[in-house]
Amino acid sequence: MPAPSLRLSGLLVLLLAACNQTPPPATDAATPPPRPPVPGPSLSALTDSNATALLTRYGVEHPASEVILHTRLGDMRVKLYDDTPVHKANFLLLARKGVFDETVFNRVVKGFAIQGGRSDHRTIRINRYHLAPEIVPQHFHQRGALGMARYDDDQNPGKLSSNSDFYFVQGEKLTPDQSAAMAGRRLTAAQQRTYATKGGAPSLDGKYTVFGEVVEGLDVIDKIAAEPVGTDKWPAKDVDIKIEVVQ
Structure with missing residues (x-):
């Protein structure tokens, strides 16, 4: 009867070995994989002194000409201008790194402009740097124009742009007479006609950098502008922003 005893002994050895094996680590199926690193300068490394050089290089190495801005009220396709390279590169960098995806439209003035780029729940670290103005005469504040806001105007004689507040x-x-009187510079006849037929805000001309324009989805601006706002002009119901870079 030796054979059954040998088989039993062998079975016990196998069971003991199995019990001593370390189980594989548990995985959480709901945890998304880490996002791949986004190329470009670190947002915490950009400063007033190096932003122009770093962003200019980034724009050359990682070009793009359009973005799609998604909101709960619709989408806007936006063309970015090549002759405002620093503002364009900065906008693309922040969009690709997900900064704008953590922001909302935080200032809405019906009949004037909708401003975004801030939030109460931003988690991505970013320095508070400025952009040198890139005011190009042919880019004006017609309806749908994309411009960069400013902050610290009392300490900003050079009228440097914000790095993240856009409108x-x-x-x-x-009328042509009204737009000419409101503009901060001389308008061409074509620009006056655009203000008369399409509309805009000529009082901002020559004072802020316009670096793009909406080419599809102008009605979304009107929808956002019609949202109820508080005394601080912040919409009562957040209008979240998601920006997709079109390669």
Whole structure:
């Protein structure tokens, strides 16, 4: 009867070995995989002194010409101008790194403009740097224009742009005489006609950098501008922002 005893002994050895094995680590199926690193300068390394050089290089190495801005009220396709390279590169960098995806439209003035780029729940670290103005005469504040806001105006004699606060112009239709009187610079006849037929905010011309324009989805500006707002002009119900870079 030796054979059954040998088989039993062998079975016990196998069971003991199995019990001593370390189980594989548990995985959480709901945990998303880590996002791949986004190329470009670190947002915590950008400063007033190096932003122009770093962003200029980034724009050359990682070009793009359009973005799609998604909101709960619709989408806007936005063309970015090549002759405002620093503002364009900065906008693309922040969009690709997900900064704008943590922000909302935080200042809405019906008949004038909708401003975004801030939030109460941003987690991505970013320095508070400025952008040198890139004011190009042919880019003006017509309806749908994309411009960069400013902060610290009392300490900003050079009228440097914010790094993350942007706006879209809604504006209103104006006669040529009205737009000429409101503009901060001399308008061409074509620009005056655009303000008369399409509308805009000529009082901002020559003072802020316009670096793009909405080419599809202008009605979304009107929808956001019609949202109820508080005394601080912040919409009562957040209008979240998601930006997709079109390669």
